[in-house]
Amino acid sequence: MKVSQLKTVLAILIVALLSTQCNQAEQEKTQDIPGEVTIPNCPEWAKNAVFYQIYPQTFYDTDGDGIGDLKGIIAKLDYIKSLGVDAIWINPFFESPFCDAGYDISDYCKVAPRYGTNEDAKKLFEEAHKRGLRILFDFVASYTSIEHPWFKASARQDTNKYTNWYVWNDNTWMNPPKEYQDAFIKGYSERNGQFMRNFYYCQPALNYGFALPDTAYSWQLPTNHPDVLAMRQEMKQVVRFWLDMGADGFRADMAGALAKTANVQGNDQFFNTHEDATKKFWQExxxxxxxxYPNAFMISEWSYPVDALDNCFHADFYHWFDGYNDLFQKESWRILNGYSEGHSYFDVEGKGDIKNFLDKFLAQYTPTKHKGFISLPLGNHDNARLGNARSDDDLEIIYAFGFTMPGVPFIYYGNEIGMKQLPTSWPQVEGAYKPRNGARTPMQWALGENFGFSTAPADKLYLPVDTATNAPNVASQEADPNSLLNRTRKLITVKKSEPALANYAEFIPLYAKSNTYPFVYARANKNDVVIVVLNPSGKECTATFTVNTPFKSTKTLAGKNLKLNTNDKQVTVSIPGQSYSIIKLL
Known part of the structure; x- marks a missing residue:
């Protein structure tokens, strides 16, 4: 691993003493704020990059069919560049029957006609590069569509090249071993046997082999079986195809769901995953x-950085764990399972708990911070929108958190203008189901027909647009210097301009207790130190901490100007409710 050691003489000792109208004063342990950092191995352009996620179906439609397309993304590249981001991740745009919104791929190397052509993809890469933007594609490596030619051949009765490219047992009538019973589909094809799914029935699992095959079942092929290796080699060629065309990397969907085992240990969130055997493919x-392709960037949907960052990926999305829900989506109307799990920390009611998130985050961050990046996405296509029951002021505090935490920030299209979560009663299109359908609605570009997304009749749109006549939109917010759009741009600018807010800069929590506000932490890089104070609750709070290093003054980089009192090494900050401050020590 290439490591850049930044020497420093900075050592800050902070004793956090919180006296607040919200909470009783408590004393924190003394903490070091080191300025020495180790930059994880990754492409130079990604070391401090900010990413923007696009759901292509609903971003911008140029041909009037009601569905977004690649030419629509090209048309909006200047807008995307204006946000201050460095790269774009696009959800699958490959040929598909769209049982699961394109995650059921029938041809990895062909753009779906509704999005355009391979030439359009090449043009997109070229136009993005002209603007200094990078493009990541979505690599769905764990399964294909049932309509993929590989699977159709595998489902035939006769033995052929693709027979073992998917996981089949050898008897339609016999139930699979109990560890796998929920994962098999029977009665689908002429082949005598049942195939394993990796998510929906229409997504048969590619065969990466079994790490510990049971000799009683001949269909459990080892990970080094020639047919398994042949399939894996073909998947590597898919990656080469798009990188050779001009893509700058990929996001790996369900990255942990490859090699199988009956003896699940550790990270068991995916179907019978064997971590070490799965890691081997990604390490290759x-x-x-x-x-x-040394300038290509890899990020995984694994949510287990200890595995994902073990020479497998440059970064890992850390959002499929309950600590992430503690931040934004504990309530029943926000979470996928529809059951209330408590209160989100970033809500004005002030009943959330930051400690559960932080404990779990640190357990992953501490052992991996020198290996790669953790990403805490600011929304995505699988979760309710962050704007669900929140004001623009609430969202600004969330974005202040997202752009000042360590790791690689991703922001979901439309969240920069505060698009709302739309009703769960709306159509369940292409496997979205609630609440995901309400987070995938058309981008709102301007007031007027379909909010500028498409010229198609309203009943032909992929999903309906927001029915509110004053719904957030880009054109209106461009004209307002205090809009959420422009506040988001400012936060990205601050993040990109401050060395202490680099993706790899050190992270030190200063105050984070159960049922307590505010959340205070420091970021440090060499001689630069920034302190972040977040108070999403509706009540004013006061924090006092001792800084054991010389500084002449402080500067508020973003957020509210705090009530500051300094006495020797002590700084006291009073922060209003529903506010935040990013403070630089000078």
Whole structure:
């Protein structure tokens, strides 16, 4: 791993003493704020990059069919660049029957006609590069569509090249071993046997082998079986195809759901995953990129950074764990399962708990911070929109958190203007189901027909647009210097301009207790130190902490100007309710 050691003489000792109208004063342990950092191995352009996620179906439609397309993304590249982001991740745009919104791929190397052509994809890469933007594609490696030619061949009765490219047992009538019973589909094809799914029935699992095959079941092929290796090699060629065309990397969907085992240990969130055997495939891809595509970037949907950052990926989305829900979506109308789990920390009611999130985050961050990046996405296509029951002021505090935490920030299209979560009674299109359908609605560009998304009749749109006549939209917010759009731009600018807010800069929590506000932490890089104070609750809070290093003054980089009192090494900050402050020590 290439490591850049930044020497420092900075050592800050902070004793956090919180006296607040919200909470009783408590004393924190003394903490070091080191300025020495180790930059994880990754492409130079990604070391402090900010990413923007696009759901292509609903971003911008240029041909009037009611569905967004690649030409629509090209048309909006200048807008995307104006946000201050460096790269774009696009959800799958490949050929598909769209049982699961394109995650059921029937041709990995062909753009779906509704989005355009391969030439349009090449043009997108070229136009993005002209603007200094990078493009990541969505690599769905764990399954294909039932309509993929590989699976159709595998489902035939006769033995052929693709027979073992998917996981099949060998008897339609016999139930699979109990560890796998929920994962198999029977009665689908002429082949005598049942195939394993990796999510919906229409997504048969590619066969990465079994790490510990049971000899009683001949269909459990080992991970080094020739047919397994042949399939894996073909998947590597898919990555090469798009990188050779001009893509700058990929996001790996369900990255942990490859090699199988009956004896699940550790991270068991995916179907019978064997972590070490799964990591081996990604380590091979990682090594391939290091050798042949050193400027390509890999991020995983694994939510287990200890595995994902073990020479497998440059970054890992850390959002499929309950600590992430503690931040934004504990309430029943926000969470996928529809059951209330408590209160979100970033809500004005002030009943949330930051400690559960932080404990779990640190357990992953501490052992991996020198290996790669954790990403806490600011929304995505699988979760309710952050704007669900929140004001623009609430969202600004969330974005202040997202752009000042360590790791690689991703912001979901439309969240920069505060698009709202739309009704769960709306159509369940292409496997979205509530509440995901309400987070995938058309981008709102301007007031007027379909909010500028498409010229198609309203009943032909992929999903309905917001029915509110004054719904957030880009054109209106461009004209308002205090709009959420422009406040988001400012936060990204601050993040990109401050060395202490670099993706790799040190992170030190200063105050984070159960049922307590505010949340206070420091970021440090060499001689630069920034302190972040977040108070999403509706009540004013006061924090006092001792800084054991010389500084002449402080500067508020973003957020409210705090009530500051300094006495020797002590700084006291009073922060109003529903506010935040990003403070630089000078």
């Amino acid at each position: 891809i990682y090594a391939m990129l290091q050798k042949d």
